[in-house]
Amino acid sequence: MGITQPETVPEPKYWHLKTVLSEALDSEFAVGEILPNERELAARFGVARATLRQALEQLELEGRLQRRRGVGTTVAPPRTVVAVGDGERSWPGGGPEIWQPVDSAEAQPPHAVARALGVPSDDPVHVVRRIRRSHGQPVAAELLYVPAATLPATAALGTLAGAARARAVLRELQRLPLDGQDRSVELGSARADDAKKLDRLPGAPVLLVTTRYFAGGGTAAVSVATYRADTCRLTFGDTGGPGMQLLAG
Known part of the structure; x- marks a missing residue:
């Protein structure tokens, strides 16, 4: 059986149309503008509607288009820059307020997080939930795990709830001298709760950014941020500091 060489395979019609549509988006449409309906677009580019749908779906996967119920395709x-390299050295909530605190409660951490924190998995820790938005839309959800031993003076937390409690945990964390931090990025699938927060379907591709914060000779906190993969891309280079950056749209 012969093997077909990649260069001899013709480009699918929808893929070529995707390139043409992408150029049109750059030159003819503004951010948030609603595209013409499928019938008009198919007639303009002289393609079947099935081919058009494939091209639109690919552009949606690449984060160029968004389909909004009751509105249409916009x-x-x-994309906005989110540094995840060596250039950023601060506690969560210590820099510009790009994350919105949602709530905080005590809960048992996942086994992997407990191992990273060096605490028994049945020990409750402070869990802070935050959300990040871009142009009014959610692009990332974060769970920040902080052992009680990291924040010994948190008796007043019992009187707080919701976003106020989350801010109080972050303030106490920022009082500690930060020794350093490290990050890892991996591709994953959205769990049901993350999918709901990010307006995605369960199982949709996401990027998991895990950050460990070090203080007092150990791991003081662990952050697990879930980014929508359809609006994120990774770049490597020297932009404000050596390392890696994540671009989220």
Whole structure:
């Protein structure tokens, strides 16, 4: 049986149309603008509607388009820079307020997080939930795990709830001298709760950014941030500091 060489395989029609549509988005449409309906687009580019749908689906996967119920297909907003390299050295909530605190409660951490923190998995820890938005839309959800031993002076937390409690945990964390931090990025699938927060379907591709914060000779906190993979891309280079950056749209 012969093997077909990649260069001899013709480009699928929908893929070529995707390139043409992408150029049109750059030159003819503004962010948030609603595209013409499928019938008009198919007639303009001289393709079947099935071919058009494939091209639109690919552009949606790449984060160029967004489909909104009751609105239609719109042009996605530009991507924003989120540093995840060595250039950023601060506690969560210590820099510009790009994350919105949602709530905080005591809960048992996942086994992998407990191992990273060096605590028994049945020991409750402070769990802070935060959300990040871009152009009014959620692009990432974070769970920050902080052992009680990291924040010994938190008796007043029992009188707080919701976002106020989350901010109080972050304030106490920022009082500690930060020794350093490290990050890892991996591809994953959205769990049901994350999918709901990020307006995605369960199982949709996401990027998991795990950050360990070090203080007092050990791991003081662990953050697990879930980014929508359809609006994120990774770049490597020297932009404000050596290391890696994550671009989220």
